[in-house]
Amino acid sequence: MSVAQPVATKAPATTDTLTIRDDRTGKTYVLPIQDGAIKSSDLSKIKGSPDDLLGMLTYDPGFMATAAVKSSITYIDGDRGILRYRGYPIEEVAQKCTFLEVAYLLLNGDLPTGQQLADWSDEVTHHTFIHENIKKFIDGFRHDAHPMGMLMSTVAALSTFYPEAKRIADETPRRKQIVRLIAKMPTIAAFSYRHVAGLPYAYPDNDLSYAGNFLNMMWKTTELKYRPDPILERALETLFILHADHEQNCSTSAVRVVGSSKADPYSAVAGGVGALYGPLHGGANEQVLRMLEDIGSVDRIPEHIERVKKGELRLMGFGHRVYKNYDPRAKIIKRIADQVFEVTGRNRLLDIALELEKVALEDEYFVSHRLYPNVDFYSGIIYQAMGFPVEMFTSLFAIGRTPGWLAQWEEGLLDPDQKIARPRQIYTGPAERHVEG
Ligand code: CMC
Numbered sequence: 001m002s003v004a005q006p007v008a009t010k011a012p013a014t015t016d017t018l019t020i021r022d023d024r025t026g027k028t029y030v031l032p033i034q035d036g037a038i039k040s041s042d043l044s045k046i047k048g049s050p051d052d053l054l055g056m057l058t059y060d061p062g063f064m065a066t067a068a069v070k071s072s073i074t075y076i077d078g079d080r081g082i083l084r085y086r087g088y089p090i091e092e093v094a095q096k097c098t099f100l101e102v103a104y105l106l107l108n109g110d111l112p113t114g115q116q117l118a119d120w121s122d123e124v125t126h127h128t129f130i131h132e133n134i135k136k137f138i139d140g141f142r143h144d145a146h147p148m149g150m151l152m153s154t155v156a157a158l159s160t161f162y163p164e165a166k167r168i169a170d171e172t173p174r175r176k177q178i179v180r181l182i183a184k185m186p187t188i189a190a191f192s193y194r195h196v197a198g199l200p201y202a203y204p205d206n207d208l209s210y211a212g213n214f215l216n217m218m219w220k221t222t223e224l225k226y227r228p229d230p231i232l233e234r235a236l237e238t239l240f241i242l243h244a245d246h247e248q249n250c251s252t253s254a255v256r257v258v259g260s261s262k263a264d265p266y267s268a269v270a271g272g273v274g275a276l277y278g279p280l281h282g283g284a285n286e287q288v289l290r291m292l293e294d295i296g297s298v299d300r301i302p303e304h305i306e307r308v309k310k311g312e313l314r315l316m317g318f319g320h321r322v323y324k325n326y327d328p329r330a331k332i333i334k335r336i337a338d339q340v341f342e343v344t345g346r347n348r349l350l351d352i353a354l355e356l357e358k359v360a361l362e363d364e365y366f367v368s369h370r371l372y373p374n375v376d377f378y379s380g381i382i383y384q385a386m387g388f389p390v391e392m393f394t395s396l397f398a399i400g401r402t403p404g405w406l407a408q409w410e411e412g413l414l415d416p417d418q419k420i421a422r423p424r425q426i427y428t429g430p431a432e433r434h435v436e437g
Contacts, residue, residue, distance in 0.1 A: 022056075024048045037067050057424050063248075064321075069256065070417065073106055073407050074247040078322035083329065085245060086110070094332050099210050099240040100124060103182055103403035106245050107410070121210075127183035128204035128213065130191070131161050138188075138195050147395045148283075150192035151185075152273040158184070159266035166264050168413060177265045178406045185402045186210070189395040190217035196391075202226075211237040214399070219387070232386055235340045236396075239379060242329045243397050245404025249321075251275035251282065255405045256412045257421040265409055272405045273398050279316070282397040284376040285383070288317035289390050292349040292356075292381070301356050309365045317377030318360060324370040333378040337385075344385040353381055 016033040031042045044055030060066045075084040083090040086105050093102055097111070100121050104112045112120055137157055141150050159165055162180065167173045191201050194217075202220040204213050212228040215236065220226040246252070254275035258268040276282035295304050308315045320327060341347065357373055360366045376397075383393050412418050 020046065022046055022048070035070075040066070054424075057426070059426060062321075063253070068253070068421075069248065069412060069415070071247060071408065071411060072109070073411060074245045074404070076247055076322050078320070078324050081323060081325035081328050083246075090242065090328055091332065094238050094241050097241065099237050099244070099400070102241045102244050106403045106407040107178065123179050124183045124210065125204075125206050125213075127180050128187050128206070130184055130187050134158070134161070134188070135191065135201060138191050141192070141195060143198070144196065145192070147189060147192040147196070147392050148273065148277040148398070150195070151188055151395050151398060152270050152277065154188045154192070155181070155185070155266055155273055156270035157266075159264045162264075162266070165266055168262060168264065174265075174410065174413075178410070181265060181269055181406060182402050185399045186214040187217060189392070189399055190214060192395070193218060193389070193392055209233060209237065211240060229343055231339055231343050235336050235382065236386070238336055239333070239382070239396065240400035242332060242375060243400030243404075245401070245407065247322075248408075249281065250278070251401065252405055252408050255409050259409045259412050260418055260421040262413075265406065268409050269402065269405055272401070276398055276401065277394060282376075282394045282401070284316050284374070285380040285393040285397060286390050288353075288376055289349070289380040289384060289393065291316045292352050295352055295356070298352055298355045301352065301359055304356070305359055305363060309363075315356075315360060315366075315371070317380075318366070318373055319369070319371040320374045323372060323374065326372045327374045329375040330373045330377055333375065333382065337378055337382050340382050340385055344387075347381045347385040349381050349384070353378060 018031045018033055018038050020029045020031065021027070022029070025048065027046075029042075029046055031038045040058055043058065046056040047053075058066070073086060075087070076082065085093055085102065086109055088105070088111075093105070097105070098117075101111060101117055103124075104117065104120050134154060134157065137154055138150060158180070162177060164173045165177045187204055194201050199221075202217045205216045205220075205226065206213075208216055208226075208228065212233045215228040215233060216226040248256075251272040255268045255272040258271040259265070279287045291304075295301060305315075307313055337347075337350065341350070357377070360371070365371075379397075380390070380393050383396060384390065388396065
């Protein structure tokens with residue numbers, strides 16, 4: 001049996017290596033381990049035969065065990081229920097920061113000084129208006145169009161209004177589009193609601209905070225000046241903060257994948273909105289509400305749980321790819337709920353949600369599968385109490401997530417390791433065949 005030379009031409013100085021023996025050939029390969037990972041491309045040197053040009057691949061649907069990027073933005077320890085933005089615990093930023101401070105932190109790596117925050121807030125505030133023609137697009141949607149469909153299309157359309165967005169390698173235009181996107185997402189989301197509600201669009205109010213202005217654009221009617229309730233304004237701001245980034249989730253990966261082809265940021269973010277729309281991702285907050293409505297009363301919970309355990313449906317708002325412990329965001333949201341209900345009155349669905357959580361957390365199926373409430377479980381109940389229609393819930397998630405998407409998009413772009421995303425496949429179709437005749 002022949003033993004091949006190790007792949008690593010120079011053995012790494014440390015013992016951080018992985019030795020693989022290919023039983024097909026008897027060859028042994030020593031691969032360096034860095035940051036707890038091997039480079040998948042090192043596996044390509046493992047070949048079953050001389051005419052095997054591709055070498056070994058890893059098969060990983062859903063990227064369960066594949067790190068596609070290096071990132072310094074968000075840290076999650078799913079077993080211990082830890083989430084940090086640029087090193088700051090989520091509990092602290094949720095309590096002590098404004099959403100624009102958090103956006104600045106995600107994009108720039110550190111919290112802003114007083115002057116930096118004033119400049120940054122001023123810049124975002126002065127880009128909240130949208131071109132009048134964009135209103136015409138929104139007018140053109142069906143009367144019952146889903147707000148996420150409108151948001152996705154309108155964000156994509158923005159790229160046609162800002163052709164300089166293509167200059168992604170130039171810092172000045174790149175940063176300008178980042179400001180525009182963060183500033184305009186609430187405007188587009190609120191306008192899509194007003195379109196469906198048949199209400200005139202309410203223009204941004206520069207005197208208000210980011211969250212306060214969004215509430216203004218949603219709810220302002222005949223009053224000369226809209227004044228948001230400070231508790232609801234802060235609750236919404238905190239919800240935006242909790243959604244601001246979550247490392248390489250489905251929508252962020254979509255943004256990075258689109259961005260890897262060097263598309264402009266509007267196209268990349270539109271891709272992210274599309275990914276977020278799905279019921280397994282951001283769309284779950286809408287589905288949780290529909291599920292709680294369907295259950296209808298506490299006494300029907302056992303029946304629902306049984307159906308989930310039989311595999312007939314999923315318990316929406318439960319489970320997470322990374323968290324195998326209580327989602328720290330869900331804990332904070334539960335606390336916000338109490339503050340919101342002081343103002344709005346208690347949402348009747350809360351009792352069903354609390355009991356559902358209790359039953360699930362004691363049930364062997366959920367315990368053994370390590371399924372806990374995620375960020376979407378309680379957020380919808382708060383949004384509903386605040387008056388948002390169920391269809392708007394995922395747009396609220398999208399507004400919060402926009403700085404994260406953009407920070408990740410830019411980090412990818414500036415990463416010398418970035419390559420166009422292009423996974424391999426294992427072909428399972430027919431071998432070559434021919435059309436008869
Ligand atoms: N209800 C019932 N069973 C579940 C659930 C659930 N919510 N989530 C996972 N499982 C089971 C699943 O059936 C499977 O069981 P088994 O191994 O016996 O076949 C096991 O747990 C692993 O599930 P998976 O689908 O392989 O896990 P995943 O990591 O691919 O999926 C998830 C993660 C979030 C898509 C999933 O937990 C889910 O569908 N949850 C409900 C939707 C939801 O709340 N999504 C919001 C996620 S958090 C915020 C966000 O990202 O937007």
